[in-house]
Amino acid sequence: EGTQAPQPAGSPQGLLAQARGLFQVGDTYIVVETADAVVLIDQHAFHERILYYMLEHRLQSAPLERQRLLMPLPLNLSRAARELALSQREALLEFGFELEPFGPDGSLALTAAPKYSLARKHDEMIIELCEELAQGRRPGDFSTMRKSLVEMVACKAAIKAHDPLSPEQIKDLLRLGETVPHTFTCPHGRPTTYRLAFTDLEKVFHRR
């Protein structure tokens, strides 16, 4: 224990390698036991942070990789959301969502979906995205829309709170976290990890 380099407080870099035990509590937090601490991770905020970083950085170079769906997924959108989706087809394509007119009534279908890891069904996600964007503030210019989309896609695509995770999914998430810097706060500055050092616990239990 004495030879281990100290970790910056709250940084989950290298956590998986340090992990002696990995648990999930409340279907919402990941608990990592290390040699000198218990680290609690807000699974949604942590995953959101990772996806936010990945989306933001990959978009700077090229549109995100997408894969064509075997069958177009028809989208049951409100009129406002459909209009928004149509006007933002180019932005959505950058994120890997390809929309095409479908059927005689002018409705839309999803024909290609992003390759990056998503927690949820692509059609559900794009519907939520478009409805929220249509209901919320005005679309504004393309770069504003892109920023909103980065935030919204990161949030929508991330594992939710109250989602039970298998031990493998927990490991995958920690592994993904290690590919991205500064995962200890989410895009909105909220902490994603909370480190309870054993020295802190000793104080809680009046051991020192």
Next chain:
Amino acid sequence: EGTQAPQPAGSPQGLLAQARGLFQVGDTYIVVETADAVVLIDQHAFHERILYYMLEHRLQSAPLERQRLLMPLPLNLSRAARELALSQREALLEFGFELEPFGPDGSLALTAAPKYSLARKHDEMIIELCEELAQGRRPGDFSTMRKSLVEMVACKAAIKAHDPLSPEQIKDLLRLGETVPHTFTCPHGRPTTYRLAFTDLEKVFHRR
């Protein structure tokens, strides 16, 4: 979740029935996941509290049950500790430790040991007890000695910090805790449990 009666903060009563997950961290703390909290338990302080209560209450009615050892265990005691042991044979017998002269040099052996659950070897424990009592404050009267013994036996017999526990041992300990009231502080008033409610965690992670 809404139907569950609230638990007094830090009370581990009924914890085992409430447990959705049971872990040990740092080989020192038990982590109990319930529907609405993560409860951390200092395994030593918690077990000590239980033993303290059991010893104190059983001694009021009768000496503790003991079992004769198949072979007497010779005790390698200092002169002072042997004298203390000899002068306190009656008190030690109440705790289930039976000492008898052994060998030509006037040394002592343990011939019977208490039946209550002990984490360690009886001969090691009685040696530590007698040496510490001999080194420490004066034995004083019988009731003072009995009080010191209750405290010392509870501490010595309890699971130590840094002892790895199997899942079965964790359950046994929680089950034992449910037979005894007020296990949430140790005999010295130190907390034995620390409840981190999910509503607290929501604040930590700025979820509210």
